Amino acid sequence: xxxxxxxxxxxxxxxxxxxxxxxxxxxxxxxxxxxxxxxxxxxxxxxxxxxxxxxxxxxxxxxxxxxxxxxxxxxxxxxxxxxxxxxxxxxxxxxxxxxxxxxxxxxxxxxxxxxxxxxxxxxxxxxxxxxxxxxxxxxxxxxxxxxxxxxxxxxxxxxxxxxxxxxxxxxxxxxxxxxxxxxxxxxxxxxxxxxxxxxxxxxxxxxxxxxxxxxxxxxxxxxxxxxxxxxxxxxxxxxxxxxxxxxxxxxxxxxxxxxxxxxxxxxxxxxxxxxxxxxxxxxxxxxxxxxxxxxxxxxxxxxxxxxxxxxxxxxxxxxxxxxxxxxxxxxxxxxxxxxxxxxxxxxxxxxxxxxxxxxxxxxxxxxxxxxxxxxxxxxxxxxxxxxxxxxxxxxxxxxxxxxxxxxxxxxxxxxxxxxxxxxxxxxxxxxxxxxxxxxxxxxxxxxxxxxxxxxxxxxxxxxxxxxxxxx
Amino acid sequence: xxxxxxxxxxxxxxxxxxxxxxxxxxxxxxxxxxxxxxxxxxxxxxxxxxxxxxxxxxxxxxxxxxxxxxxxxxxxxxxxxxxxxxxxxxxxxxxxxxxxxxxxxxxxxxxxxxxxxxxxxxxxxxxxxxxxxxxxxxxxxxxxxxxxxxxxxxxxxxxxxxxxxxxxxxxxxxxxxxxxxxxxxxxxxxxxxxxxxxxxxxxxxxxxxxxxxxxxxxxxxxxxxxxxxxxxxxxxxxxxxxxxxxxxxxxxxxxxxxxxxxxxxxxxxxxxxxxxxxxxxxxxxxxxxxxxxxxxxxxxxxxxxxxxxxxxxxxxxxxxxxxxxxxxxxxxxxx
Ligand code: HDD
Ligand code: HEM
Ligand code: HEM
Numbered sequence: 192x193x194x195x196x197x198x199x200x201x202x203x204x205x206x207x208x209x210x211x212x213x214x215x216x217x218x219x220x221x222x223x224x225x226x227x228x229x230x231x232x233x234x235x236x237x238x239x240x241x242x243x244x245x246x247x248x249x250x251x252x253x254x255x256x257x258x259x260x261x262x263x264x265x266x267x268x269x270x271x272x273x274x275x276x277x278x279x280x281x282x283x284x285x286x287x288x289x290x291x292x293x294x295x296x297x298x299x300x301x302x303x304x305x306x307x308x309x310x311x312x313x314x315x316x317x318x319x320x321x322x323x324x325x326x327x328x329x330x331x332x333x334x335x336x337x338x339x340x341x342x343x344x345x346x347x348x349x350x351x352x353x354x355x356x357x358x359x360x361x362x363x364x365x366x367x368x369x370x371x372x373x374x375x376x377x378x379x380x381x382x383x384x385x386x387x388x389x390x391x392x393x394x395x396x397x398x399x400x401x402x403x404x405x406x407x408x409x410x411x412x413x414x415x416x417x418x419x420x421x422x423x424x425x426x427x428x429x430x431x432x433x434x435x436x437x438x439x440x441x442x443x444x445x446x447x448x449x450x451x452x453x454x455x456x457x458x459x460x461x462x463x464x465x466x467x468x469x470x471x472x473x474x475x476x477x478x479x480x481x482x483x484x485x486x487x488x489x490x491x492x493x494x495x496x497x498x499x500x501x502x503x504x505x506x507x508x509x510x511x512x513x514x515x516x517x518x519x520x521x522x523x524x525x526x527x528x529x530x531x532x533x534x535x536x537x538x539x540x541x542x543x544x545x546x547x548x549x550x551x552x553x554x555x556x557x558x559x560x561x562x563x564x565x566x567x568x569x570x571x572x573x574x575x576x577x578x579x580x581x582x583x584x585x586x587x588x589x590x591x592x593x594x595x596x597x598x599x600x601x602x603x604x605x606x607x608x609x610x611x612x613x614x615x616x617x618x619x620x621x622x623x624x625x626x627x628x629x630x631x632x633x634x635x636x637x638x639x640x641x642x643x644x645x646x647x648x649x650x651x652x653x654x655x656x657x658x659x660x661x662x
Numbered sequence: 663x664x665x666x667x668x669x670x671x672x673x674x675x676x677x678x679x680x681x682x683x684x685x686x687x688x689x690x691x692x693x694x695x696x697x698x699x700x701x702x703x704x705x706x707x708x709x710x711x712x713x714x715x716x717x718x719x720x721x722x723x724x725x726x727x728x729x730x731x732x733x734x735x736x737x738x739x740x741x742x743x744x745x746x747x748x749x750x751x752x753x754x755x756x757x758x759x760x761x762x763x764x765x766x767x768x769x770x771x772x773x774x775x776x777x778x779x780x781x782x783x784x785x786x787x788x789x790x791x792x793x794x795x796x797x798x799x800x801x802x803x804x805x806x807x808x809x810x811x812x813x814x815x816x817x818x819x820x821x822x823x824x825x826x827x828x829x830x831x832x833x834x835x836x837x838x839x840x841x842x843x844x845x846x847x848x849x850x851x852x853x854x855x856x857x858x859x860x861x862x863x864x865x866x867x868x869x870x871x872x873x874x875x876x877x878x879x880x881x882x883x884x885x886x887x888x889x890x891x892x893x894x895x896x897x898x899x900x901x902x903x904x905x906x907x908x909x910x911x912x913x914x915x916x917x918x919x920x921x922x923x924x925x926x927x928x929x930x931x932x933x934x935x936x937x938x939x940x941x942x943x944x945x946x947x948x949x950x951x952x953x954x955x956x957x958x959x960x961x962x963x964x965x966x967x968x969x970x971x972x973x974x975x976x977x978x979x980x981x982x983x984x985x986x987x988x989x990x991x992x993x994x995x996x997x
Contacts, residue, residue, distance in 0.1 A: 254764045260717055261760035265753045267727045271742025272749055278742075279808060282735025283956045287964035289728040294971040297721045302978045305714025306985055313985045356735075358957040591743045597814050601750045608754055612761045619768045 200598035201273045201590045204605060206572070208265050210565055211609050215259030217564055220334060220379065221386020222252045223327035225413075226307075230320050239630075243406045247628035248390075251620050253308055258616045260301075262609075273598075277579055277589035281357045284350060284365055288340040296333035300326050334379055342371035344580050345571070346439045352583070369439050373432040374571075380425045381567065384527065385560025387417035392557025393624045395550040406628040408544055411553070415534035415543065422527040429524065430487070437488055440581060441497045443574035446510035447517040448484050449474035452500045458482035458493045464518070467510035472500060474514075508576045516569040523563040530556055667961040668951040671733035672944070674968050678729060680933060682722035684836070684926055689716045691837020693759055693785020694830060696778065698856060704849045705778060709763065711844040711990045716763060718979055720756070732964040736808060736954040737944050744803045744810045745795045748817055752791035759784030786830065793829030797822030800875055800939070802946035821874060828867035832929060835860045839922040842913070846989050850918075857913050857921060865906045868932050872899070875939055881947060882939045895938055902931050 195203070226249055233241035267289065270278050278285075306314060306322040314322070349364025350357050359365050391414030397407045437444045445451075449467040450459055451474065461483035465474040485494040499507050530552065537543045579586040689712040699705055712719075731738040742749060762781035769777055798817035803810060838857040842850055876883035886895060905928045912920040944951045955961060 250768075254768060257717075257760055257764040260720065261757040264720070264724060264756055264760075267724050268742060268749055268753060270731065271727070271738045272746050275739035275743040275809065278731060278739045279735050282731045282738060283960035286728065286730075286732030286735055286738070286956065287960050287967075290725070290732040290964045291967050293721065293725045293728045294967055294975065297724055298718065298975045298979070301718035301721045302975070302982050304717055305982050309714045310985055353957070356957070359959045359963070362959075362963055591739075591746075592809065593743070593746060594814065597746065601746070604750060604754060608757060612757055616761055616765065619765060623768065 195595065197593055197595045197598055198587055198590050200595055200602060204598060204602045205269060205273055208269060208605055211613055212262040212266055213564060213568060214561055215255050215262060217382040217385045217561065218255050218389065219259045220330040220382035222248060223330045225386060225390065226252060227323045227327040230323050234316060234320055240405045240409050243628045243630055244410060249308060251623050254616055254620050258613055273591055274589045275591040277584065279356065280584055281580055283357050284343060284359050285340050288336050292333055292336035296329045296336060300329035331379065335375060338375050338378055339366045339371055342374045343368050345575055346370040347580055347583055370435060373435050376428050377432050380421055380428060381564050383417065384421050384425055385564055387414045388556050388560040390414040391418065392554045395553035397627050398544055399547065399550050399554065402627060403544055404630060406630065411544065418527060419531035419535050422531045426524055426528065434488065437496055442502045442506060442508060445497055445499045446508045446513040446574055447570060449510055449514045450498045452498045453495045458485035459495060460484060467514045469509060469511060506577065508574045513570050513574045516566040519566040520563045520570065523559045526556065526559065667958055667965060668955040670965060671961055672951050675729055676937065678722055678725050682726055683929060685719035685722060687833045688836040688840040689719055690785045690789050691833040691840065693782050694789060694834045695837050696782035707845060707849060707990055708841060711841065713763065714986050715982060733956050733961050734944055734954045735956050740803055740805055740810045740945050744812055745798060745817055747814065748791040748794045752788050755784045755788030755791060759788060789830050789833050790826040793826030794822045796829065797825030799946065805945060805949060821878065825871060828871060831860060831864045831867050835864050835925050839925045843919050843922045844990055854913055858910060861906055861909050868902060872935060885939065898931055898935050902928065905931065
């Protein structure tokens with residue numbers, strides 16, 4: 192039977208649109224900070240390599256940002272169109288958080304973006320730098336609020352239910368709910384990591400084609416430092432995140448581990464691979480390491496933690512999906528670690544820019560950050576099921592009263608449109624990447640929008656005129 | 663405590679929506695005017711006048727959604743599920759248009775005309791859907807047990823289609839007068855000429871909506887035509903007429919900035935008329951702003967931020983407009 196109910200369709204629609212959305216914000220968050228660093232380095236060291244890189248990446252940033260904005264717009268409305276009972280029930284908490292996000296983050300990003308992208312000849316260098324920094328800060332504030340909202344739905348606290356709806360009683364508890372710090376750290380680091388992998392892949396790709404310009408080398412080098420430092424931190428944070436989840440959402444951890452039942456007095460093995468079978472209530476074809484899961488999650492070789500059988504069948508998340516999405520994320524995380532160390536080794540041997548196997552590996556790892564992020568979110572969100580607000584509201588009670596027909600029609604619109612618009616946009620981004628940074632490119636020649644929207648002042652003939660006048 | 667939170671929030675929301683209509687209105691208007699301008703470099707100029715600010719303009723729409731969810735969750739749920747299809751259409755239009763902003767500069771020569779079309783079509787669809795939503799809103803929604811109880815297509819009425827058309831005209835006028843202010847030469851002359859018939863059409867549309875609404879809704883008529891309300895409201899139609907005449911005159915007088923400001927005034931007047939017709943309902947015809955309000959703890963928390971932060975937002979938005987002040991010249995520096 193392949194009969195999707197209105198609930199299934201609403202979930203598919205939300206999952207589809209948010210999965211597309213998250214691709215862009217992660218790159219926006221990472222690139223905005225990268226651009227701020229590049230501009231800072233340029234102002235400080237006055238090395239034109241940094242300016243070339245800034246101009247190069249800011250064009251890609253512009254395309255990515257536009258797609259982030261329009262796909263985000265859909266998300267802000269979908270809570271009402273698809274999950275109207277959820278909005279009536281929990282709007283008193285998610286609404287103010289989203290409002291703060293708009294007020295403190297979206298306006299900040301949008302307000303300074305114009306100056307950042309088009310203001311080169313309109314404001315002085317330090318004001319321009321200020322605009323870039325504001326955009327970067329805006330993206331991080333945005334992540335903070337939306338993750339507070341999502342984390343509250345995962346581990347809700349600080350509220351009462353009065354007259355059938357959520358009433359906040361302690362805003363600090365609502366915002367600083369138990370999973371928020373972990374999720375904020377893990378997701379922000381993921382954004383930096385994903386961007387570093389993307390930037391590094393761009394550098395490696397150009398090096399493989401023999402374009403070893405200073406800008407391309409700088410790009411690869413900066414990315415490799417970032418990955419080296421951040422990948423291990425991400426794994427440590429992920430581990431702590433998991434321990435926290437065990438405390439607050441044990442069913443999710445059981446699903447991630449494919450762990451069904453405890454044997455008396457025995458530690459839980461770490462299942463490397465297997466196929467959790469929801470109907471049979473067991474994990475098939477397992478390859479496992481005895482007692483390792485106990486050690487990781489309880490720090491005791493004989494420790495036990497709840498298995499899926501400890502929860503009524505209707506309260507179990509889909510372990511088949513969660514088990515595998517979790518392994519995709521962790522597997523990619525380990526590959527990133529490997530990449531970071533390999534880069535360090537080659538740097539030490541002074542072959543970072545020449546080792547073709549390494550450069551191919553780096554190129555292939557380009558999308559791995561984005562894939563790991565999607566896998567991570569699938570783990571988190573599917574693992575939360577069947578709750579939309581953990582322990583307080585079930586997903587089936589959240590959905591609007593639309594017919595399956597209406598939802599199928601709109602889903603079709605979204606799929607076709609996202610594939611064509613965002614597919615094309617990603618294509619344009621990759622084409623810009625393939626062009627590569629241009630050396631000594633003056634701002635006035637930016638291939639961006641043809642021109643800074645209006646050049647009220649005559650453009651400097653000498654490209655170096657726009658160099659900062661600091662000395 | 664004496665602070666009427668729902669009332670304060672209604673002010674904030676009305677202000678936010680007004681900001682949206684004005685600001686995204688002129689950049690949607692530019693897309694609406696695309697079919698009337700064939701020359702590619704002139705089209706580039708039109709887009710360049712808003713390129714640095716359009717994202718901020720659209721953010722007011724996001725604020726509208728978020729603040730509605732924060733302050734009136736019931737309204738958010740009912741409106742958004744009742745207007746499901748027009749809103750999906752609006753989002754689709756905004757996606758095509760927003761993407762086209764960037765893509766039409768990045769695409770290969772061969773694809774550029776396609777993205778120009780996407781830009782225009784997206785603007786038309788987004789505006790028309792917003793207008794339909796407005797019409798449906800005036801018509802009211804069926805609410806039962808705290809949820810929308812009407813059908814999927816209830817928004818599809820002759821009145822809704824007419825308000826859709828009306829909003830297209832309004833945004834076109836905003837776009838045209840914006841371009842009169844921001845451009846010069848042949849493009850500016852074209853816009854000046856175009857703005858006149860559009861202004862007259864808008865006056866017609868406002869008149870028809872103002873007559874149609876009380877005609878179709880007895881309770882609105884009662885509000886307008888009872889004393890003393892009638893005496894207070896009577897100046898609104900007069901002012902609309904006077905503003906339109908002045909607008910037409912300034913267009914003829916080669917003034918650059920006045921037509922845009924007068925268009926803003928015109929829309930503001932239309933907007934007040936709308937508020938008068940609906941007050942104090944937030945889900946017409948029967949749910950008032952007090953019935954739909956969020957818990958006081960939610961409204962208060964969000965309001966504190968809104969009142970403190972919106973002035974800052976306005977300040978740096980104004981700064982950004984100031985940075986990009988002055989005329990945008992056609993073809994200048996274009997490679
Ligand atoms: C980790 C960060 C993160 C996450 C989980 C989400 N977003 Fe997002 N969002 C951003 C980070 C971000 C951003 C970095 O701030 C964006 C991306 C590109 C941009 O322009 O801003 C953005 C844009 C963006 C916009 C357009 C803002 C504008 O007009 O400038 C809206 C309305 C939303 N988002 C709403 C949502 C909703 C309702 C989400 C939940 C389902 C969501 N986002 C998940
Ligand atoms: C941005 C990264 C995110 C991704 C990739 C993601 C992914 C998903 C997926 C795949 C589902 C469907 C799960 C299922 O039905 O089995 C879902 C559901 C949902 N998510 Fe997320 N999510 C993200 C962020 C968020 C955030 C930040 C929020 C809230 C602020 C949120 C709120 C919801 C809601 C309301 C649902 C619908 C109810 C449900 O089906 O669980 N999500 N998400
Ligand atoms: C390799 C070690 C890693 C471990 C042990 C780990 C652990 C976890 C856990 C336990 C969760 C689920 C938390 C919950 O739902 O309660 C999670 C979610 C997530 N992971 Fe990882 N992770 C690792 C690597 C990565 C990498 C490399 C990335 C991306 C570059 C990533 C991105 C995410 C994202 C975006 C989420 C969803 C948001 C969240 O709940 O924080 N993770 N991770």
